[in-house]
Amino acid sequence: MDQTPKARGELDRLGRSLRAQLIALITDLTMRVHLRRLSLDEPKVADPREPLRYHYSTIYQGNRPATVTAAETASRATSLLRTAGWDVTASQEDDDGILWTVIVAHRDGSDIRILTSEDTPAVSFRGQTAVQ
Numbered sequence: 001m002d003q004t005p006k007a008r009g010e011l012d013r014l015g016r017s018l019r020a021q022l023i024a025l026i027t028d029l030t031m032r033v034h035l036r037r038l039s040l041d042e043p044k045v046a047d048p049r050e051p052l053r054y055h056y057s058t059i060y061q062g063n064r065p066a067t068v069t070a071a072e073t074a075s076r077a078t079s080l081l082r083t084a085g086w087d088v089t090a091s092q093e094d095d096d097g098i099l100w101t102v103i104v105a106h107r108d109g110s111d112i113r114i115l116t117s118e119d120t121p122a123v124s125f126r127g128q129t130a131v132q
Helices: 005-029 070-083
Strands: 044-047 053-055 057-063 087-095 098-107 110-117 120-128
Touching (some): 005 057, 005 070, 005 110, 005 120, 070 098, 070 110
Antiparallel strands (some): 057 120, 110 120
C-alpha cells in the first residue's frame, strides 16, 4: 500500500473508530456475537486512478434476540448511532418479498448501514471508512 504516513495514519484512525462503533452496535443489537468475523484486515483500493486511494470496509451478520422485534432493533440502532454523533436516516426496502428496515448513518465520511426485518431474525451490518 503506497500512501503517505499521514494519510495512512488517518485511515487507520478511521478504521479503529468504525470498528469500535460496529462492536458497540453488534454487541447491543445481536446475540451470540462472534467478533472474530468482524474483520478490518488491510485497506482496500477504493479508487483505482492514480494516486490510489483506500478505505476500510467490513460486513457482519448476526441475529436479534427472539423477544426483540425488527422495529425495536431499528429504533435502538438509530438511538445508539445518534447518541454517538452519527447522522442517521431510516427507510424501508423490499428485497424479493422481504421488507427490510434500513438504517444508514454517516460521520466523518464513514458510513454504517444496518438492515433488519420482521421476516427474519438476521441483522446485517456494513461499514466503510472515508476514502484516503
